[in-house]
Amino acid sequence: MSNTRLSSPRPVSLMTVLAIAACFALFLFLVWIVYVPRPLQQGINLTADQLSSDQTWQATPAARRSYLQTLRAKQDAVITLD
Numbered sequence: 001m002s003n004t005r006l007s008s009p010r011p012v013s014l015m016t017v018l019a020i021a022a023c024f025a026l027f028l029f030l031v032w033i034v035y036v037p038r039p040l041q042q043g044i045n046l047t048a049d050q051l052s053s054d055q056t057w058q059a060t061p062a063a064r065r066s067y068l069q070t071l072r073a074k075q076d077a078v079i080t081l082d
Contacts, residue, residue: 058064
């Protein structure tokens with residue numbers, strides 16, 4: 001065996017500890033952005049008077065059906081012109 005004296009490990013610098021903490025904080029922030037559920041921007045059951053004028057077709061199933069029929073009629077008219 002040799003009598004080589006082992007050098008003591010160097011102490012961890014404060015900058016290294018701060019860099020690791022910052023990386024961990026960034027990781028937690030990204031996980032929070034991706035996985036925390038967000039509330040809907042608009043409620044599902046809004047009445048026609050609570051919607052803007054261009055969104056009134058979303059108020060009731062009958063209004064959505066009517067809007068869809070109108071949209072399909074417009075598309076059919078464009079297709080028949082070609």
